[in-house]
Amino acid sequence: MSGALGLTLAALAYPGMLGFQTVTGAPTRVVAQTQWGPLTEADRDFVVKVRAAGLWEYPVGHMAVRKGTTKAVVTAGEHLIDGHAALDASCRRIAPLLDITLPDAASPQQRGFVSTLGADSGKRFDSDMANILRVTHGQIFNTIAKIRSTTRNSLVRALADQANATVLDHITVMENTGLVDYDRVLYQETAPPKLPASDLTPPPPSGGAPQVVLTPPPGATSSPLDVGGGPQPGPSPTTG
Structure with missing residues (x-):
């Protein structure tokens, strides 16, 4: 593994999903009573995290399609685009119902991953992409399981089901x-250093700006949640 990648992976933050800090440190605190069940700090944080993850992994997927030097790397990019477009639509569908404000940009740390991969080329891009994304998805997996097993909110539970299938894929x-360098990746998953909250938190959306949308690819195979007549995402600026 390259020295540059080692430094990048060393910046990974904490076990669990990257991208957002719990507001109060009391994840079980109920912040709202909804018709789909109580919404806790952890539930709200999870929805924001899923959205933030897509805001950086989706563009990396497009990079992999353009720059990947093997069919397997290109295929991995196609799966990132397809899966995160569907998860993004699900987040945008359930967020208004649960009164959750979604970010329109990834965290500084996540944007750093995009910059690193954007500067890469050839085999180095292939290796860095596979290892960075394997670390972050491995960390996300445990967070999804915890939310799925503890939430009392049916919309959050459905999002966790979708995220579980997508992340495993x-x-x-x-x-x-x-x-994938398993020794290095598994070490980073289980013993990463912490970063300041400012590096992990996506900025709030700009007031009045149209919401960013991750456009599904032609022939998409992943589907967003059906929320039974709730608000559906409308036409908006796209990212790709």
């Missing part, structure tokens, strides 16, 4: 590249 396609 993304872990698999990263591993299928044959480029």
Whole structure:
């Protein structure tokens, strides 16, 4: 593994999903009573995290399609685009129902990953992409399981089900590249250093700006949640 990648992975923050800090440190605190069940700090944080993850992994997927030097890396990029477009639509569908404000930009740390991969090329891009995304998806996996097993909110539970399937798929396609350095990746998953909250938190959306949308690819195979007549995402600026 390259020295640059080692420094990048060393910046990974804490076990669990990257991208957002719990506001009060009391994840079980109920912040709202909804018709879909109580909404806790952890529930709200999870929805924001899923949205923030897509805001950086989706553009990385497009990079992999353009810059990948093997079919497996290109396929991994296609799965990132497809899966995160559907998760993004689900987040935008349930957030208004639960009165959750979603970010329109990833965290500084996540944007740093995009910058690192954007500067890469050739085999280095392939390796860095597979290993960075394998670490972050491995960390996300445990967070999803905890939310799925503890939430009392049916919309959050459905999002966790979708995220679980998507993340497992993304872990698999990263591993299928044959480029994952398991010793280094598993170490980073289990013993990462902490970063300041400012590096992990996506900025709030700009007032009055249209919401960013991650556009599904042609022939998409992943579907967003059906929220039974609730608000559906409308036409908005796209990211890709």
